Amino acid sequence: MITLLLIFFPLVAGLLLLFVKGQQAKTIALGASILEFAIAVFALTQFQHNASTQFEWNHAWIQSMGITFHVGIDGVSMLLVLLTTFLVPVIILTSYKTEYKNPSAFYSLILVMQMALVGVFVSLDGFLFYVFWELALIPIYFICLLWGGDDRARITFKFFVYTLAGSLFMLGGLIYLYLHTPGSHSFDIAALYAAGQSMDVVHQGYVFWAMFVAFAVKMPVFPFHTWQPDTYTTAPTQGTMLLSGIMLKMGTFGVIRWLLPLAPLGVEKYANLAIGLAVFGVVYASCIAIVQKDFKRLIAYSSIAHVGLIAAGILSMNTQGVQGSMIQMLSHGVNVVGLFFIVDLIQKRTGRRDLDGLGGIRNVNPQFAVFFLIILLGAVALPLTNGFVGEFLLLNGVYQFNPWMAGFAGLSVILGAVYMLRSYQAIMLGETNSNTANFAPLEGSEKAVLIIICAAIIVFGVFPKPLTDIVSPAVDQLVGNVRVALGK
Numbered sequence: 001m002i003t004l005l006l007i008f009f010p011l012v013a014g015l016l017l018l019f020v021k022g023q024q025a026k027t028i029a030l031g032a033s034i035l036e037f038a039i040a041v042f043a044l045t046q047f048q049h050n051a052s053t054q055f056e057w058n059h060a061w062i063q064s065m066g067i068t069f070h071v072g073i074d075g076v077s078m079l080l081v082l083l084t085t086f087l088v089p090v091i092i093l094t095s096y097k098t099e100y101k102n103p104s105a106f107y108s109l110i111l112v113m114q115m116a117l118v119g120v121f122v123s124l125d126g127f128l129f130y131v132f133w134e135l136a137l138i139p140i141y142f143i144c145l146l147w148g149g150d151d152r153a154r155i156t157f158k159f160f161v162y163t164l165a166g167s168l169f170m171l172g173g174l175i176y177l178y179l180h181t182p183g184s185h186s187f188d189i190a191a192l193y194a195a196g197q198s199m200d201v202v203h204q205g206y207v208f209w210a211m212f213v214a215f216a217v218k219m220p221v222f223p224f225h226t227w228q229p230d231t232y233t234t235a236p237t238q239g240t241m242l243l244s245g246i247m248l249k250m251g252t253f254g255v256i257r258w259l260l261p262l263a264p265l266g267v268e269k270y271a272n273l274a275i276g277l278a279v280f281g282v283v284y285a286s287c288i289a290i291v292q293k294d295f296k297r298l299i300a301y302s303s304i305a306h307v308g309l310i311a312a313g314i315l316s317m318n319t320q321g322v323q324g325s326m327i328q329m330l331s332h333g334v335n336v337v338g339l340f341f342i343v344d345l346i347q348k349r350t351g352r353r354d355l356d357g358l359g360g361i362r363n364v365n366p367q368f369a370v371f372f373l374i375i376l377l378g379a380v381a382l383p384l385t386n387g388f389v390g391e392f393l394l395l396n397g398v399y400q401f402n403p404w405m406a407g408f409a410g411l412s413v414i415l416g417a418v419y420m421l422r423s424y425q426a427i428m429l430g431e432t433n434s435n436t437a438n439f440a441p442l443e444g445s446e447k448a449v450l451i452i453i454c455a456a457i458i459v460f461g462v463f464p465k466p467l468t469d470i471v472s473p474a475v476d477q478l479v480g481n482v483r484v485a486l487g488k
Contacts, residue, residue, distance in 0.1 A: 002043045003055045003071045006081060006118050010036050010088075014111030020104050026095060029107035033089035036114065040085040047078055049469050051477035053124070061128070066178070066186035070124040075474030079326055079467065080121040080253055083333050084246050088114045090452055091241045094341050096445035097348075100147060100236075113139035113242060120250050126174040126187040129258070133170070133250065137163055140242060147236040155230045162227040166217030170254075173210030177262065196262035197485045201269055208266030211259045212274060218251030219307045221274075222281030232300035237344040240296075244303050245337040249329050252307065255314045256322060260478065264485040267317060275315045275401065279409045281308035286415035290422070295353045296343045298423055299336065302379070305412050306332050312409055313394030319479045321397020326471045327464065328390030331378070331457075335387060338375035338453040345446060346427065350435045355423060360432030364439040369428050371450040376424055378457035380417045385461035389468075 013032035017025055047054060056072035073081065092110065100106045116139070119132030137160070144156045178185055180195040196207055217224045232240050260267055267274075285304035292298035310332070313325035345368070346361070347353045362369035374385075381387035391413070399406035432439075442450070460467060 001055075001057070002039065002046070003073055003122050004057055005039055006036070006043065006085070007071065007115055007122065009039065010111040010118070011115040014108040014115065017104050017108040017111065023099065023103055025104040025107050026092060029111060030089055030092045030096075032111060033085075033092055033114070037085040037089055040081050043073065044078065044082065044470075047073070047470070049075070049473060051075070051473040056124070058124075061125075065127075066181070066184060066188070066191075067127045068125050068186075068188060069128060070188060071119075071122040071128070072124050073122055075471045076253070076256060076326065076478070077121045079330055079471050080249060081118055083249065083330050084114060084117050084121065086456075087241070087245045087333055087337055090337060090449055091238050091245070093445055093449050094241065094337075094344065095238050097443060098237075102146075106143065106147060106238075109139040109143050110238065110242065113143075113247075117246055117250070121253060124189045126178065126189065126192050126258075128187070130167070130171055130174060133254075134167055136247060136250065137167075140239060140247060143239040143242070144231065144235040147239065149234045149236075152234050155227075155234045159227045159231045162217050162224070166214040166224070169210045170214035173207050173214075173262075176210065177207060193261050197264065199263075199265075201265040204263040204266035205269055206266075207263040208259065208270055211254070211262065212270075215251040215254040215259060216277075216311075218254070219248055219311055220251070220304065221278050221308055221311050222284055222304075223277070225281065225285070225304050228304060229297055229300045232303070233294070233297050237340060240340050241337045244300075244340065245333040248303070248307055249333065252310050252314060252325065252329055255311065256326070256478065260314070260317065260322075260482050261485075264317075264482045267315065267482075268486055271315050271317065271401070275312045275398070275405055278308045278312040278315065279398075279405050281305070282312070282409055282412045283415070286412055286419065289419040290415065292419075293354050293356060295346070295355060295358075295423055295427065296340070298355075298419060299339045299343060302339075302416065302419065303332075303336055305416065306336075306379075309391070309394060309409055309412055312405065313397045316394075316397040316401035317479065317482055318397050318400050319476060320393050320400065322479055323468065323472060323475045324390045324393025324395070324397055326390070326475060327467055328387070328394055330467065331386040331390050331460070334453060334456050335375060335379045338450070338457070339379060341449060341453070342372050342375060345442075349439050352435055355426040357433075357435050358427045359430040359436060360428075361436050361439050362428040363432050364436060365441060368439070368442055371454055372424065372428060374454045374457055375450075376420050378461070380420050381413060383461075384458070386457045386459075386464070388461060389464040 116136035123129035289301035
């Protein structure tokens, strides 16, 4: 029942929010999202740290087609449910000083999106997974379309077409597997796993490409990334945070939960090409980030680089790579939300986000400079910050797969430090100018967000064991099963 509560509580709260008038909608949305996080923490206290799937609920839904409402939580799901329920109240809190038109609809869409995201991470039926996957697209589409910036209609339409086209590839792959399940057919995850692993390498290759394209668009991996920089730049700050902090994890989660076990032979056959695309994207996005003048766009490209590294770690199909990717998914979610909030604070106070028009903010607001520096160091994976543990593990995993690819992927560490430290220098150091001389002090809700994010960066950088304890048994079992399927 805990899993059902995690799915449907934000949906009910979001629908009730439509009847709330005025700006109190954000307070109610914040309260509902904090309660949802409390439910997730309670689930964590009841969670047994082993490889089993817990809190399962399996009920026939469309019986004639073998579709069930089958949900449950293992270590992989638990980490992403915690990330989602932790970040949503933080994201709502970042908007506390922003007055949005029609706030009840805005916050209702955020909560409905939270419902769909949790559903994606706990689904144990292929059709149910697809339904939640598509449901997550609808709220973010309207958030970007109705509250976005200039040219939002064209850019949001491009984003919608990309993700919808990718989803159709995934649906095709799931139906192909469904038709290979025995008897009257089933979309249950165990039946799909068995059907996929019973196929030869050619047919698993078909499944691999159908599923990989869908997940590659969502992550996004080169060359499926072209929707991302424009969408991140145009979306309202909270929409960008939802996209970068949580929604793109749907793609990396999909590779772990569905792609690896469904088509291990296909993954093995095309791993060099897939990891090559991911690593090329890491270097390409890092180089593009270095020459960016717009700070928000710089963070968007840095996100492509980080997620490309996560994808390479997963596709290396070894314990270090997958476990490191899981830890890095959580760390990236926290860090990128922090960075986009920094962008938002700067833009609100100066009216600009171009590196050339800023400078010297540290002289005016040293407290803000410290918060910014901590988040930046987490993003460049400095030891004792949350970014270091996952990045070290997944680079180790890629090295075991191919040392040359690990070498190229490792360039992201150097290039990341270059563009992040360069942006900090341009924004915070030097002399103040007419844009930054009156940089206003941080307000209470803004300090609260920055303290929460910085605390997460430091605590999980110094003491990552609670995270690895949650995820390790499930990852060990997943990698073990994949190796058995590969005959190793």
